[in-house]
Amino acid sequence: MVILKLILFSVLVNFVFTIQGADVTCSGTACTTSGNCPQVPTTPSGLAWQNGASTGKCAINNCPTNTSSGLVGASDLFCLSCQGTTSSSVKAVYSNTQMTGCVAASATCGSSRTKNTWSDSDCLACNGSSLQYAKSDQSGCAATQKSNILLFSSLILLCLLLI
Ligand SMILES: *[C@@H]1O[C@H](CO)[C@@H](O)[C@H](O)[C@H]1NC(C)=O
Ligand SMILES: *[C@@H]1O[C@H](CO)[C@@H](O)[C@H](O)[C@H]1NC(C)=O
16 A cells, blocks of 8 residues: 555656656757757657756757657757657757657767768668768778678688688
8 A cells, every 4th residue: 555655656756747858068058048059859748948957057958758860950059958768878969850750879970970970770870760870981881881880891702712
């Protein structure tokens, strides 16, 4: 009975006090002033920036239960506040290229990413299976696997055959 009461109580608490996102740093400390934090996703509705738990920080008012997909207009800062599903112990704190979900990439999927740092796993996380392979110079993503590995292994095979 006590356990049941505790469960009911925590369910109730979750309903009444919605889960605020993690604190992030916006460009200004007036979190609700437009332009200081990036636009919130338009889907799901009801999202807003508010003051974070620490002074000067901002947080999303109420994180959707799962931000891995189904969003419209997600930004990196939104994903840092309401992270998606961790994958291979990489936290999902960046928005994918389509801005529809928070993904476990090693750095931003956006144009501010350091040049030539794309890996296969980041391409898959950021751009999905249609562009899941890093180009051989790591400058971006491609639909097919980088050919130098194939070339290399076929050369080895050729050598073995010739011996
Ligand atoms: C969130 O949704 C994705 C699919 O979109 C799923 O793979 C993942 O397990 C879900 N995470 C949680 C915590 O439910
Ligand atoms: C991801 O795909 C989009 C088009 O869907 C493209 O504009 C963008 O450059 C791709 N990103 C990378 C890193 O290749």
